Amino acid sequence: MLLAAKWVLPVSQESIEDGAVVVSGDKIEAVGKRKELERNYPEEEVKDFGQAVLMPGFVDAHAHLEYSVFRGLCDDLSFTHWKMQVTKKSKKLTAKNWFSSAELGALEAIRSGITCIADTTDTGASLKASRQAGLRGIIFHEVMGMDNSRVGRIISEAKKNVSSWQAEAEGTNLEIGISPYSVYTVSPPLFKAVSDWAKEDNLTVCFHLAGSPDEYEFVKYGSSPLATSFLEQMGWNDLLWQPTGVSPVKYVEQWDALESGKVIVVHCIQVSDADIDILKKYDVSVVHCPKCSAKLGMGVAPLGKFLYRDLKVGMGMDSPASNNTMDMFDEMRIGLLLQRGLEEKVEGLSAENFIKLATLGGAQALRIDSEVGSLEKDKKADLIAVDVSHTHQNPVCDPCSALVYTANQEDVIFTMVGGRVLYEGGEYLTLDKERIIATTKPVRAKLKG
Numbered sequence: 001m002l003l004a005a006k007w008v009l010p011v012s013q014e015s016i017e018d019g020a021v022v023v024s025g026d027k028i029e030a031v032g033k034r035k036e037l038e039r040n041y042p043e044e045e046v047k048d049f050g051q052a053v054l055m056p057g058f059v060d061a062h063a064h065l066e067y068s069v070f071r072g073l074c075d076d077l078s079f080t081h082w083k084m085q086v087t088k089k090s091k092k093l094t095a096k097n098w099f100s101s102a103e104l105g106a107l108e109a110i111r112s113g114i115t116c117i118a119d120t121t122d123t124g125a126s127l128k129a130s131r132q133a134g135l136r137g138i139i140f141h142e143v144m145g146m147d148n149s150r151v152g153r154i155i156s157e158a159k160k161n162v163s164s165w166q167a168e169a170e171g172t173n174l175e176i177g178i179s180p181y182s183v184y185t186v187s188p189p190l191f192k193a194v195s196d197w198a199k200e201d202n203l204t205v206c207f208h209l210a211g212s213p214d215e216y217e218f219v220k221y222g223s224s225p226l227a228t229s230f231l232e233q234m235g236w237n238d239l240l241w242q243p244t245g246v247s248p249v250k251y252v253e254q255w256d257a258l259e260s261g262k263v264i265v266v267h268c269i270q271v272s273d274a275d276i277d278i279l280k281k282y283d284v285s286v287v288h289c290p291k292c293s294a295k296l297g298m299g300v301a302p303l304g305k306f307l308y309r310d311l312k313v314g315m316g317m318d319s320p321a322s323n324n325t326m327d328m329f330d331e332m333r334i335g336l337l338l339q340r341g342l343e344e345k346v347e348g349l350s351a352e353n354f355i356k357l358a359t360l361g362g363a364q365a366l367r368i369d370s371e372v373g374s375l376e377k378d379k380k381a382d383l384i385a386v387d388v389s390h391t392h393q394n395p396v397c398d399p400c401s402a403l404v405y406t407a408n409q410e411d412v413i414f415t416m417v418g419g420r421v422l423y424e425g426g427e428y429l430t431l432d433k434e435r436i437i438a439t440t441k442p443v444r445a446k447l448k449g
């Protein structure tokens with residue numbers, strides 16, 4: 001198949017005007033000028049997207065698909081209060097409900113040009129939904145517990161689940177990782193036990209770190225509503241939580257949580273230069289979630305410093321429970337504008353930089369950039385077409401500018417993962433949109449009550 005568009009944006013090289021991509025099986029066979037490729041591949045069926053940009057699919061480096069049905073339910077709350085509301089409402093859902101919610105997320109993902117997802121899940125619903133949708137990615141099994149006496153039991157249960165999830169992921173584009181959720185839900189020995197397990201089984205680890213000011217105060221001073229109301233809500237108020245006197249990053253380093261080799265941390269807002277040194281020392285990947293972080297009043301991560309230190313950085317959208325949409329265009333735009341506002345400069349923060357973060361950067365953060373993240377011969381055919389022919393986009397002179405400053409998720413017209421078309425021009429080829437939306441309505445009604 002020869003896919004053609006006014007612009008091809010390989011990300012690993014300059015954009016190509018009147019370009020094309022030849023897909024053969026699950027891989028990219030060639031990227032170049034349309035005329036040349038039509039000459040070299042005369043047998044290929046041509047699909048022309050017109051005034052559109054063909055580019056690598058987005059890598060959503062941090063998601064919780066199963067929380068999609070919470071969209072708009074807990075808005076305008078600060079981080080801890082939001083977390084407590086979501087936790088409280090979560091108790092109302094059954095396994096079937098979580099699956100419906102994850103399906104809703106998967107539906108939005110493929111509609112929005114997300115081809116690869118790094119999803120943290122407690123129930124495993126997002127594994128099933130991602131598999132059904134045909135997404136690529138890493139599904140992280142959530143691990144939680146603040147009671148030191150339960151570490152052994154938690155790990156053995158998680159090991160059982162992970163091996164059954166691995167069997168379920170067999171033959172798909174998905175792999176399984178582990179997620180010790182956060183410093184306010186995971187005890188120090190549990191962090192260490194997860195790290196030892198990950199090292200032994202070569203698993204990728206992902207957790208939330210240094211997000212809200214409340215989390216910083218929780219770790220350093222043993223205070224904030226996380227240490228009082230949240231621990232009480234979780235039934236952990238009889239466990240002794242003491243100030244550690246250090247930052248969240250230093251704290252997890254002390255418990256060997258960064259040592260397993262393939263570690264991804266999400267948010268990293270409350271970080272000092274010394275913390276960034278620690279992340280660099282262990283080659284930890286950082287997931288930048290600017291829209292969710294700003295919405296919950298967590299702050300703005302020092303992205304410029306991460307890039308200056310050459311950390312692996314991807315973009316994540318967390319979940320519709322906090323972010324409302326899984327729109328990577330919005331995420332890039334807000335991320336870029338927030339950084340420029342924060343840093344009072346424009347240099348090093350271009351539209352092109354953010355497209356790279358949302359594609360190749362995410363693939364690097366997940367350590368799968370040899371397979372995906374850019375349009376290159378022999379990489380997997382994970383690509384999307386974005387229509388830039390609308391009135392608010394004309395005239396287009398630079399595809400990066402059009403994508404970051406004018407596009408949104410509705411402009412995606414084609415999503416392909418590993419050579420398989422998942423979405424094209426309003427049609428979902430792997431999921432049933434009407435059924436999914438109808439199924440989630442009663443789930444939402446349950447949450448509202």
Ligand SMILES: [Zn+2]
Binds near residue numbers: 062120208266319
């Ligand atoms: Zn998250």
